[in-house]
Amino acid sequence: MSPSFRAGARVGFRACLPVSVGLVPWALVTGLAMVGAGFSTAQAMGMSLIVFGATAQLGTLPLIVAGAPLWLIVATALVVNLRFLIFSAALARPLAGGRPGLRWLCGYLLTDGVFATMLERLRTEPDPAWRLGAYLAPSLWCALVWQSSTLVGVLAAGSIPRNWSLEFMASIALLVLLVPMARMRPMLVSAATGGVLAVVLRGMPLKLGVMVAIVGGIAAGFAAEHWQGREARR
């Protein structure tokens, strides 16, 4: 491990600590939900390790329980994960150059929180080793926090009071990430559009409304940036 890898790892780890705190309640809830669906401890942890995605896991559970056709289960998982195509494309350049095995690992470990927290720094940092450290360290940490918290949820299923609403800490974590972004006007436009569209389009099937809202928010932010540039040139 080069010194710049370790320097990047330290920066990434520190920046993503709040996000990893927000994972705990979600992982607990996901663990509880899998046991609630009738999975054994081995099956629940197997799903958690193979899939490693709260939205895909929680979204497909009711379908599995209801005995839905396999294609519908897989299609649902694919749709809720489409946003990762966008994230993966944004990370392709910052993470380019490593061995294929390492890049598969980077892909498997991709999460919303680390992506949102680190993207801007990964895009601007010139040292590849620093970038890899700043991405891998918090991603591995988040995976560790996620899997161990899921295990706690699976084992403790039934004895954690639901009315504590600890899963709300995940929403708080997302809001904490949005605050510094919203200081830039086009980012604020992008977030506001994405948020409003997601509420308005919540009735669309298969969570497609979330996809449309994200694309709409990106377009609005890009348009606002373009517009702001024209205003400034006048």
Added chain:
Amino acid sequence: MSDDAGLWLIFVLIGLATTLPRASFIVLGERASLPDVVQRALRYAPAAALAAIVVPDVVLVAGAVEVFNPKLGAAIAAVLAARASRNPWLPFVAGMAALWGLRWVAG
């Protein structure tokens, strides 16, 4: 649920549906990079995606928009705490305290 092998097959397929989109461009690398204008537009993906996930969560109650609800109050408290202080734990303390407090007030 009775068919254990079938369940593991479902896990593997859902796993593929999750890992392939995540790994796609990272693994393809330079062979399939997106045009620069798309890259610039992608800078807005995190803000748009986070808001698209979190806003419905705090303004919807049982699927309907409800402006006066404890979750929205808690969200506002968390945002104010994040703006006021650099302490990383404060938004969680303020948000959860507001959530529990507002629920208690609402009965």
